[in-house]
Amino acid sequence: MFAVIKQGARQFTVKKGDVITVDRLEAETESVYEIKDVLAVSGDNGLKVGTPVVEGAVVKAKVLDHAKDKKILVYKRKPRKDYKKRYGHRSHITQLEITDITAG
Numbered sequence: 001m002f003a004v005i006k007q008g009a010r011q012f013t014v015k016k017g018d019v020i021t022v023d024r025l026e027a028e029t030e031s032v033y034e035i036k037d038v039l040a041v042s043g044d045n046g047l048k049v050g051t052p053v054v055e056g057a058v059v060k061a062k063v064l065d066h067a068k069d070k071k072i073l074v075y076k077r078k079p080r081k082d083y084k085k086r087y088g089h090r091s092h093i094t095q096l097e098i099t100d101i102t103a104g
Contacts, residue, residue, distance in 0.1 A: 003040065003042070004038070006053075008023045014059065014101075016099065017097070017098065019064065019098075021093050022093065025063065029064070029065060029066065032060055034058055034060055035058070036057075059101050059102075061097060062097045062099050065094070067093055071089065071090050074088075
């Protein structure tokens with residue numbers, strides 16, 4: 001059984017036991033987080049595709065950790081002007097482990 005979920009601005013294909021990295025959530029570590037934006041669910045009865053979400057479908061995930069992602073480097077440069085800049089950015093992330101998928 002797998003599901004396609006929408007979390008933030010991204011979509012993920014998940015199954016039970018997967019660990020995904022999403023943008024920072026306001027949830028305590030080791031708590032259960034429910035994702036109700038389920039776009040599609042595949043199970044014993046076949047594939048259910050929502051319009052836009054599947055009614056009653058819920059994906060439950062356990063919050064593993066809050067951390068920072070790898071550093072992203074951004075370079076700015078203008079040719080022939082001797083202008084160079086370098087910026088760094090680290091996003092705040094949350095790691096989720098998928099524990100249960102309910103088709104609804």
